[in-house]
Amino acid sequence: MSENEYVVSVEELCARKTVKRLVGRSDHEQTPGPVAISESQKNVTAVNDKGETASDIQDFRKSVDSLKEKSITSTTNNHKPKPKIQKVPMVLRSHKNFERYYEPRVVSIGPIHHQKAGLILEEYKLKFLAKFEEDSGKKIEVLYQSINDQILELRKLFDREVIKNYDDVTLSRMLFLDGCFILEFIVYFSDVIKGRKLENFDLKDDQTVYVQQDFLLLENQIPFLVLKLLMDSSLDKFKSKLISSIEEFICQNVMAPKDRNQYVVAHFSLEKEPDPTHLLELLQKAATFSPQSRDQNAARRQTTQQSFRNVQELRAAGINLKPSKNCSLTDIEFSSISFAGWLKLPPLIVDDSTGPKFFNLTAYEMCPDNFRTNYEVTSFVTFMDSLIDQSSDVKELRKKKIIHNLLGSDDDVALLFNEIAIDLVPNPKMYKDVKDRIQEHYDWRWTTWMAEAYSNHFSSPWSILAFVGALVALGLTGIQTWYTIHPAADS
Structure with missing residues (x-):
């Protein structure tokens, strides 16, 4: 084949014109000067050195333009499309x-x-x-x-x-x-x-x-x-x-004790969910509904590295556990005064149905086309998993009436949360304010020492009474010693 190759398009055949294209030229060869192109040649389909024509990428152009149009429409209408009914991701x-x-x-x-x-x-x-x-x-x-x-x-x-x-x-x-x-x-x-x-x-x-x-x-x-x-x-x-x-x-089917379930009954209605996808989505909305909005400033706070690992470490840092007032999975709060802190968690019934519900709710949130969720259930499960390492953590949550264990042993509950949390990716903004405040409290080391001293020496009323008794005895001993050294003057 000669050094120069000619490619003829359909338009050229009709016009009896050809467009010259140089191929196989090495870098050291001289590049020819500019060539004048006639008006008819300008309309010829462009061909690159791989033999691709401009028409070959028109599908990309149409697809990109279509996506842009959908994006503009969605933004204008503030519309989040329904996720389709599909298989588990x-x-x-x-x-x-x-x-x-x-x-x-x-x-x-x-x-x-x-x-x-x-x-x-x-x-x-x-x-x-x-x-x-x-x-x-x-x-x-x-x-x-x-x-x-x-x-x-x-x-x-x-x-x-x-x-x-x-x-x-x-x-x-x-x-x-x-x-x-x-x-x-x-x-x-x-x-x-x-x-x-x-x-x-x-x-x-x-x-x-x-x-x-x-x-x-x-x-x-x-x-x-x-x-x-x-x-x-x-x-x-x-x-x-x-x-x-x-x-x-x-x-x-909201996983809450009967006394807290009335909160959902009082606030949940189909009128508030006028366009649900299916029954599972309705459960997700009911389980995460809360009139309280999360701290919007949390995302602007400097992120702190979480070092606390479980309930036992929180207790050692002087953090107490309390059940939330309602049963929404999003109702997690933390507050502290001096060396004491309080972490409020929603009360939760754990039984044979809890595993399937959490697995399917998190799978629904992970569906590729689901833009109706902020990963509320996923974030709750991963947060609880960060608090539960072993049965002793479950036992403490059970004692505080946060977990109502109808499943079996505390080991079973710990294993369940560890299993559900595998492969889950939470919303990093969910509970960020809570985690940061816990970490700040946890990093304030003297509170940990005070809390450990309180836990070790004042864990029961008897130890407190013994301490008070020791103080009284020490005081009386001091007074007796003082009067021994400084006897009262005779009247």
Whole structure:
């Protein structure tokens, strides 16, 4: 091949023109001077030394322009899109107990685990459908049509991979049946909680517990829009009952003692969450709701390196533990006076359902397209993990009525928090003010010495009484000695 190569484009063939391009030229060869280009040559598609034309990167140009347009629209409307219904993020799928914490035990909801082998309550869905038709006051055909008419919109609420094998009819039937089952079961569950006379569904107590846990798994969700469409299609009286039952269901699943649960009941309502993604998101909002805002100046403070490791070290530094007034996972505060400090933590029930709930709530917050969260649950779990190293830390939290251990031994609770916190990345701004204030108190060494002295010598009322008695005895001995040396003058 000669030193000079000619590349001819379609436009050139039409115009019978060619554009000369030098190729294979070494650095030491002389570069030719400028060449005049005619107007027709300016319109020829540019070609680089790799044979790529300008048209090859037009897809990039269109994609970048599209992203810019979406960004401007989102900023203008202050809109955070819903996260799509999807599988557990890849980073969490290698967990050794994945099936135990993330997959349904007795019933599947939605497309991810549809018709999974071994689930024992699939046939119960038809029983609940028949009861829902009766309670809603509408025929099955009318209820189904409300879902089928919106199937194109509902498809947009799923990750594409999740529903790629489902046509519109199959997906409509699945969402309709599962939606009716969810709503009627939640009404049934509400009646169980209130001790009312129950419809006979032949459900055992353990099955009822497992179903409500299955409803709160990330991979076992359907769009809340399905539930809303079915509620809107029902008679008003039953619709009101459905709304109150959903609120009660969510509040009952907040991991808080009964006396603190009333705080959630009083403040949480569907009206405050007008556009939820699914039931799991509703639980996340209820568990982290608090009227108190976190310190906005925390991010502007100089960050201090955390050196305290667990509850026992905090106690040694004179920091006491107290339960918060409400049960929001975000309600963590620290205050101090002199050498004493108080760390307030939300009271938490730890039982067999706590692990699956925390695992799925944190997985939901970690979904790649979830921009509706500040990692509240993730940050709480990692903060608690920083306080809990071993059973003695759990024991202290239990004594202060912060952790209510219904799981088993204190070792089991410590292992659970250590397990949940693996691979989690918290929001660095959450609790930054709390951590910095604890560290400042911890670094004030004389407070640690005072606290250690108090802990070692005044840990019980008897030691305090003994100390006071010793002081009194020492005082009386001093007075006696003084009068021995300086006897009173005779009157």
